[in-house]
Amino acid sequence: xxxxxxxxxxxxxxxxxxxxxxxxxxxxxxxxxxxxxxxxxxxxxxxxxxxxxxxxxxxxxxxxxxxxxxx
Numbered sequence: 001x002x003x004x005x006x007x008x009x010x011x012x013x014x015x016x017x018x019x020x021x022x023x024x025x026x027x028x029x030x031x032x033x034x035x036x037x038x039x040x041x042x043x044x045x046x047x048x049x050x051x052x053x054x055x056x057x058x059x060x061x062x063x064x065x066x067x068x069x070x071x
Contacts, residue, residue: 003058003065006051010068015046018071024064028057 004010014022019033032053036046054061 003054011047011051012043014050015043021071022064022067
């Protein structure tokens with residue numbers, strides 16, 4: 001499965017609070033989730049950061065990418 005484009009609404013849903021519902025064993029995703037929960041950044045900035053993280057680590061986050069359609 002390929003990574004959705006930055007303009008896809010899934011990134012804003014994740015940035016708006018759906019990211020903690022993702023089931024993951026990846027420590028990087030877990031740490032990013034906790035940091036973004038505490039962040040005062042805008043939803044758009046968080047969405048861009050989440051997308052960039054997933055784009056960088058796409059090869060090891062296939063399980064998490066498959067969940068994007070359900071979050």
